[in-house]
Structures are given as C-alpha cells and as structure tokens.
Amino acid sequence: MGWTGKVLRVDLTNGTCSDEDLNMEWADQYLGQRGLASKYLAEEINPKVDPLSADNKLIFVTGPLTGTCASTGGRYSVVTKGALTGAIACSNSGGYLGAELKFAGYDMIIFEGRAKKPVYLYLIDGKAELLDASEIWGTSVWDTDAWLKSRHQEPQMHVAAIGIAGENQVLYACIVNDLHRAAGRSGVGAVMGSKNLKAVAVRGTGGVKVDDFKAFLKATNDGKKVLAENAVTGEGLPTYGTQVLMNVIHEAGALPTHNSKDVQFDGARDISAEAMAEPRGKDGKPNLLANQACFGCTIACGRISKIDEEHYTVVNKPEYWHASGGLEYEAAWALGAATGVNDLEALTYANFICNEQGLDPISFGATLGAAMELYEEGIITDKDTGGLKLKFGSAKALTKSAELVGKAEGFGKVLGLGSKKMCDKYGKPELSMTVKGQEFPAYDPRGVQGMGLTYATSNRGACHLRSYTVSSEILGIPEKTDPHTSDGKAGLVKAFQDATSAVDSTGLCVFTTFAWTLEDIAPQVDAALSGKWDVDRLLETGERIWNLERQFNLKAGFTKKDDTLPKRLLKDAAKTGPAKGKVNDLGKMLPEYYQLRGWTKDGVPTNETLSRLAL
Amino acid sequence: MKVTLKLYASLGSFLPAGAHRNAIEIEVPDGSSIGDVLAQHQVPRENCHLILVNGHFAPPATADEKVLTDGDVLAVWPPVAGG
Numbered sequence: 001m002g003w004t005g006k007v008l009r010v011d012l013t014n015g016t017c018s019d020e021d022l023n024m025e026w027a028d029q030y031l032g033q034r035g036l037a038s039k040y041l042a043e044e045i046n047p048k049v050d051p052l053s054a055d056n057k058l059i060f061v062t063g064p065l066t067g068t069c070a071s072t073g074g075r076y077s078v079v080t081k082g083a084l085t086g087a088i089a090c091s092n093s094g095g096y097l098g099a100e101l102k103f104a105g106y107d108m109i110i111f112e113g114r115a116k117k118p119v120y121l122y123l124i125d126g127k128a129e130l131l132d133a134s135e136i137w138g139t140s141v142w143d144t145d146a147w148l149k150s151r152h153q154e155p156q157m158h159v160a161a162i163g164i165a166g167e168n169q170v171l172y173a174c175i176v177n178d179l180h181r182a183a184g185r186s187g188v189g190a191v192m193g194s195k196n197l198k199a200v201a202v203r204g205t206g207g208v209k210v211d212d213f214k215a216f217l218k219a220t221n222d223g224k225k226v227l228a229e230n231a232v233t234g235e236g237l238p239t240y241g242t243q244v245l246m247n248v249i250h251e252a253g254a255l256p257t258h259n260s261k262d263v264q265f266d267g268a269r270d271i272s273a274e275a276m277a278e279p280r281g282k283d284g285k286p287n288l289l290a291n292q293a294c295f296g297c298t299i300a301c302g303r304i305s306k307i308d309e310e311h312y313t314v315v316n317k318p319e320y321w322h323a324s325g326g327l328e329y330e331a332a333w334a335l336g337a338a339t340g341v342n343d344l345e346a347l348t349y350a351n352f353i354c355n356e357q358g359l360d361p362i363s364f365g366a367t368l369g370a371a372m373e374l375y376e377e378g379i380i381t382d383k384d385t386g387g388l389k390l391k392f393g394s395a396k397a398l399t400k401s402a403e404l405v406g407k408a409e410g411f412g413k414v415l416g417l418g419s420k421k422m423c424d425k426y427g428k429p430e431l432s433m434t435v436k437g438q439e440f441p442a443y444d445p446r447g448v449q450g451m452g453l454t455y456a457t458s459n460r461g462a463c464h465l466r467s468y469t470v471s472s473e474i475l476g477i478p479e480k481t482d483p484h485t486s487d488g489k490a491g492l493v494k495a496f497q498d499a500t501s502a503v504d505s506t507g508l509c510v511f512t513t514f515a516w517t518l519e520d521i522a523p524q525v526d527a528a529l530s531g532k533w534d535v536d537r538l539l540e541t542g543e544r545i546w547n548l549e550r551q552f553n554l555k556a557g558f559t560k561k562d563d564t565l566p567k568r569l570l571k572d573a574a575k576t577g578p579a580k581g582k583v584n585d586l587g588k589m590l591p592e593y594y595q596l597r598g599w600t601k602d603g604v605p606t607n608e609t610l611s612r613l614a615l
Numbered sequence: 616m617k618v619t620l621k622l623y624a625s626l627g628s629f630l631p632a633g634a635h636r637n638a639i640e641i642e643v644p645d646g647s648s649i650g651d652v653l654a655q656h657q658v659p660r661e662n663c664h665l666i667l668v669n670g671h672f673a674p675p676a677t678a679d680e681k682v683l684t685d686g687d688v689l690a691v692w693p694p695v696a697g698g
Contacts (some may be wrong), residue, residue: 245696475696
C-alpha cells in the first residue's frame with residue numbers, strides 16, 4: 001500500500017507506452033522517490049553514458065506518501081544522469097503534479113530513448129499516449145501549460161514542461177510544473193529536451209490507498225499538529241518564506257557575494273523578505289502579494305509576487321504584470337548577492353524569466369556572477385559579451401542575460417554552459433564556484449564550516465539540500481552547533497545526508513524537518529506501507545541510498561579528487577563579518593567523513609559497508 | 616555607549632521612530648545586557664528566537680547575562696528558517 005503498483009514505461013524512440021509492475025522488492029529496500037528511482041536508474045543505464053544521449057533515461061517518480069493526506073505529501077522527483085554534472089541527479093519539486101500522477105494510476109514514469117520529433121505525454125486515468133508537440137515546441141512553459149489545458153479541455157490538468165532553455169539544452173535547464181514549481185537542479189530539463197519531450201500533462205481522479213487507514217489518519221494528524229504548533233513551520237515560513245534568511249545569512253557573514261569574493265552583501269536588506277513585504281517607492285504596493293501552498297501542505301512557504309508595472313523590465317510588457325512565483329531565498333541570493341544586484345524588481349523579473357523559460361535560477365545567477373568577475377578582470381570583454389557590460393551590481397546586465405540565456409542567443413549561449421565550462425573556456429577554472437560542475441547555493445563554507453563538506457561530498461554536485469547543516473550551525477535546529485568550527489561536522493553532515501535521503505524518498509517536503517524529526521515521519525510511513533518502518537529502518541535506508549548514489553558516481557568516473565572545493569574557499573580568508581580570517585577546513589573534515597561512512601581513504605565504500613547495506 | 620539594534624521580520628514593528636532598513640543606532644547605559652535593550656523596546660522575549668551579536672550567535676536563554684559593549688550590532692529574529 002502507499003503505491004498504485006504501476007510503472008509507466010515510455011519508449012520515446014518507438015513511440016510506445018506500456019505498463020509494468022512496480023518492483024516491490026526495491027521499494028522495500030529504497031522506500032520510494034529519490035531512493036527507488038536511483039535504484040532503477042543504476043540498474044538500467046551505464047553510468048558512463050552521455051547525459052544528453054538517447055541512452056540516458058529520465059524518471060519521474062513519487063513517494064509512498066505522495067497524493068495522501070500527509071502534510072506536504074505532494075512531492076515528486078526527476079531522476080536521471082545530470083546534464084550539468086555528469087553525476088546522478090535527483091531534482092525534487094512540489095506543486096500538484098506528483099499527487100496527480102498517483103491519482104492517474106502511476107507511481108513512476110520512465111522515459112527512454114529519444115523521440116524523432118517533439119512530443120508530449122498525455123496521461124489521464126491510466127491511459128497514456130504520446131502526442132505531437134510541434135505546435136508548442138519553441139514556446140514558454142507558461143504558454144505550453146495554457147495550450148495543453150485548452151487543447152484537452154482539462155482545466156484541472158497538471159503540467160510539467162521544459163521551456164526554450166530545455167529545448168536548447170542549456171546545461172542547467174530545469175523542468176517546471178504548475179507554472180512556477182521546479183525540479184530545478186543539475187540540468188534535468190536539458191535531458192528532457194534532448195529527448196524531444198516537451199511536456200508531461202496529467203489528469204487523474206483516483207486516490208492512494210494506505211495500509212492502515214486509521215493509524216495513518218492519526219499519524220498524519222499528529223504530524224500536522226506538530227507543524228502548526230512549531231514556531232518556524234506554523235508561523236515563520238508561511239509569513240516570511242525562505243527569503244527571511246537573507247538578512248540572517250548576511251549578518252552571520254556567510255552570504256556568498258560577487259562570485260564568493262565577499263561573504264557579506266551591502267544590498268542584502270534591499271532584496272530580503274522584509275523588502276518584499278513593504279510598500280514600494282513607485283506604486284506604493286508591496287512586491288509580495290500572498291503565500292501559497294503546494295498539494296497537501298500545511299506550511300505554505302511559497303511566494304506569490306507582482307512586479308511594479310512601471311519598472312524598466314516590464315514597462316511595455318503587460319504579459320509580466322500578473323502575479324506569479326516570487327523570489328525564494330536561493331533564487332534571490334543567486335540573482336542578487338552573487339551578481340551584486342540589489343534591485344528587487346529586477347530580481348523578480350529575472351526569476352519570472354527563469355520560470356517561463358525553464359532555467360535553474362541558482363546556476364544561472366551563480367554563472368552570471370562568475371562571468372561578471374571574468375569581465376571585471378578583463379578576461380572577457382565587450383567583444384565576447386556582444387556589448388553586454390557585465391559589471392557587478394548591474395541590474396540591466398542581469399535582466400538582459402536572463403533574456404538571452406534560455407534562447408541561447410549571443411553571450412547567453414556561453415552563460416548556458418554553466419560556471420565550470422564557461423570558466424574552463426576562458427582558462428580561469430579557479431573562478432568557478434562549483435563542485436562536480438554544479439554551482440553553489442547561498443551559504444559560504446568559510447562562514448558555515450559544515451556546508452563546505454556538504455558541497456564537497458554531495459552526490460549531485462554542490463547542493464544545500466543534501467545536508468542542510470545551516471539548520472544546526474546557524475538556526476539551532478535541532479540543536480545549535482558552532483558554524484566556525486569543523487569539529488564534529490563530519491558526523492553532522494553524515495547524519496543530515498542519511499536522514500535527508502530518507503525524507504526525499506517519502507513524498508514529503510524536507511522543510512517539515514524544521515519541526516519534525518524522523519520520530520514524526522516514521523509513523524506516517526509505517527501506517528502507509530506494509531512491513532515495519534521505524535526510525536532505524538529509515539536511517540538505514542537513507543544510508544543505503546547515499547551509498548548507491550556514490551557507487552553510481554564512482555562508476556561514472558568521479559573520484560576522491562572531485563570531493564573538493566574551489567581554492568578560493570580553501571585559501572582566501574573571509575574578509576569581513578564574524579568569520580573574518582577563516583577559510584573552510586575541508587582537509588580536516590573529509591578523512592573523518594570517509595571513515596564514518598565506512599569508505600576507504602580514497603572515498604570508495606568498502607566491501608564490508610556494501611555488504612552491511614545489502615548493496 | 617552606542618549600539619546598533621536590528622529587528623527583523625515581525626519584530627520590525629518594535630523598532631523606534633527613526634529606524635531605517637530594520638536598523639537604528641541607539642544610546643544605552645554602559646553595562647546593558649541584550650535583555651535590557653530588548654526590554655527597553657518592549658520586544659516580547661518569547662518571540663526572540665535567533666539573536667546575533669556582531670554576527671555571533673547568542674543563546675536567547677543567556678540574553679540577560681550577555682553584556683553589550685560600545686559599537687556592538689545586536690540583530691534579533693522571531694522563529695525563521697529557509698533553504
């Protein structure tokens with residue numbers, strides 16, 4: 001139970017859709033979503049395949065609690081070999097698509113091969129077909145969503161689509177569902193584009209059965225009570241969203257600024273949650289209109305914003321005057337602090353473009369930050385940029401670049417390579433703030449030591465969501481640790497990684513863990529599924545998933561040498577703030593981490609570890 | 616002595632007139648603690664979940680013992696998180 005028991009396999013090369021049974025033995029071992037699809041991927045593709053070739057596969061996957069009445073139980077993930085990184089990729093999204101997929105009768109969709117011409121998958125209550133997408137190829141995510149609903153006369157349909165960025169195989173293209181929720185990272189949208197798959201349109205009217213309904217209702221109600229009564233999930237996140245972190249991380253001296261040359265941004269207040277909520281100078285209205293929840297969520301941290309109609313970005317563009325997905329912290333950081341831009345409306349416009357064209361705003365903003373450093377250092381000139389003045393702090397450089405990159409026009413084509421390949425191209429690899437080819441998110445490892453190890457060892461390249469030690473090191477959840485010491489961080493990172501791997505496999509949102517521990521989650525999983533699921537089993541499953549992903553990457557060709565950070569973070573001390581004078585202490589943490597993981601000194605899981613985890 | 620008081624999110628409404636961008640420089644008696652400054656501005660202590668002094672964490676439970684010094688920057692938030 002918790003499952004429909006059905007997988008939809010879509011052979012794009014031959015244009016066929018077929019049903020198969022979900023492998024329940026793997027579901028028992030890997031729980032669902034991230035873990036389960038990673039197992040399918042590892043079994044079905046050669047880890048050395050070119051991510052953009054027909055040999056790669058693209059998996060849309062739900063968790064056992066997706067589509068249930070558990071709070072936040074609407075998540076799905078896209079698992080594939082990442083176009084940006086060449087590593088295993090798992091990008092998690094909210095909205096309504098994941099639940100709708102379950103309601104339509106499927107736990108998972110596996111796309112394989114490559115369509116000869118653009119297609120979309122139309123899936124309604126157990127009936128799946130591939131249809132011609134030539135009319136919507138070349139259109140935005142937003143127009144695709146509207147066209148599909150109109151074409152099929154299904155206003156309640158939910159759509160995941162790529163924009164022109166995915167079609168052009170921009171390496172950090174994402175997949176956007178429900179207009180502004182996204183499987184954002186690692187270039188999963190580029191993989192979808194390489195398969196000539198424009199969209200997945202789903203409508204379902206079924207439900208999800210659970211093993212013990214009475215126990216499930218109690219466990220999920222208990223969980224909702226905890227979320228409602230917790231000050232962070234019951235009040236802080238719904239009111240201010242993740243963006244409230246902007247001033248926190250600036251004050252803590254851990255806000256990567258100007259391509260990580262600095263750790264504090266003078267303009268942080270201008271682009272923060274506080275700024276979004278106050279009346280603007282021009283029209284007297286706030287940028288933020290409302291908060292929004294994903295399917296089943298009782299937190300509702302999402303932001304809905306509206307751009308000032310007189311702002312230069314939209315003054316003659318009424319198509320951008322509507323309310324849409326606003327800035328979350330990571331996007332605001334990348335589009336703002338990383339580039340030195342403090343114009344909130346310009347950031348909101350760039351964020352709209354990312355949603356419309358299907359771009360990961362983290363990688364886009366961070367790549368632009370690196371390009372700005374290349375420009376200011378004279379490594380690239382107006383001749384390279386087509387006249388774009390890529391100066392730190394230039395809102396016009398930000399918004400123009402956002403318009404160009406998805407279209408792969410002019411210098412946008414270079415920006416679409418991502419920071420690593422772009423900096424390599426100009427002979428300055430040291431200016432790329434990446435790990436395994438993926439751009440950092442919004443925490444500087446000199447000011448938050450655990451995040452250095454988090455980035456270095458993340459299986460999908462630099463990422464905060466693989467072990468969010470900021471929660472402990474800055475916010476004190478579940479308990480406070482010192483962000484400026486590396487002592488104890490190897491164990492902290494491992495614990496966060498294993499627990500998060502499990503949460504990412506349930507169908508729940510990781511933000512619940514600001515209030516929930518695995519003690520709150522285990523009863524919900526246990527009641528939904530057959531067999532006993534307690535905290536120990538969740539942690540063991542999380543560790544198994546982590547090692548499975550690691551094995552995939554090792555087979556793909558990654559080694560210990562890839563578990564590192566850019567020299568800037570290891571050699572150049574923070575210039576200001578409470579971490580002034582500090583670098584990241586990765587050299588001390590990494591060997592201890594390998595040891596705790598049961599890996600060799602070269603970062604390879606030992607036979608004993610693999611055997612213990614039944615791998 | 617002078618300290619800079621920064622109150623964020625819902626605590627911003629407790630800032631005195633003259634505050635700009637969630638911050639204001641204020642004059643406080645020598646030896647004032649974090650708790651003294653918060654009390655002076657009627658900031659509800661139960662809502663002070665994250666306190667940073669010059670960017671360094673100060674446990675809310677020790678706010679009455681932690682004495683400020685001239686030039687300190689005191690920043691306070693209600694329950695917040697993100698990611």
